[in-house]
Amino acid sequence: NAGVTQTPKFRILKIGQSMTLQCTQDMNHNYMYWYRQDPGMGLKLIYYSVGAGITDKGEVPNGYNVSRSTTEDFPLRLELAAPSQTSVYFCASSPTSSANYNEQFFGPGTRLTVL
């Protein structure tokens, strides 16, 4: 199992550009999440999904959009990049049925800089 994979690893955007951060998991997890981590800060939840076709906002959703057309994929879209979106983005997934259903498995992250 590859687990959770993210692409790209690094990206530099200009203000106003758009991009999609890709996330794929091969563990058949229903729950998937997007977080951002700013330097010296805790992870903040952007969006999450409890299954294909179902998404919901987290703590910091402004400026982002998501879709979940398959169990495996959960892309994050930035439409108009702003310097405040400079951060490390982590995708995560968790199992459907588990005594600790909130245990989450993270991808390696995407480091995004907006200039």
Added chain:
Amino acid sequence: RKEVEQDPGPFNVPEGATVAFNCTYSNSASQSFFWYRQDCRKEPKLLMSVYSSGNEDGRFTAQLNRASQYISLLIRDSKLSDSATYLCVVNGRSGYALNFGKGTSLLVTP
């Protein structure tokens, strides 16, 4: 009050030392508690879950005090490889999401 609060450190300890980290959480209805480890420029990885009765995994011991809304992590016989940031994590109000503390930085020196 922040959802999860931790002392950011850094904690600098010699090899072989015992070190303890503390964490407090604000949501009394929280049911799931974890310690994650994050190496520099890497993703967080689950270190251990925290159970009401306390639990141990090798050199690591986690304790939960629901009345005080307090979680602790004890590391015995510290190794150089224990150097990392330790994140206290508590399930959020939505039930699915997790609330992460900012982390406590540990540096174990020779």
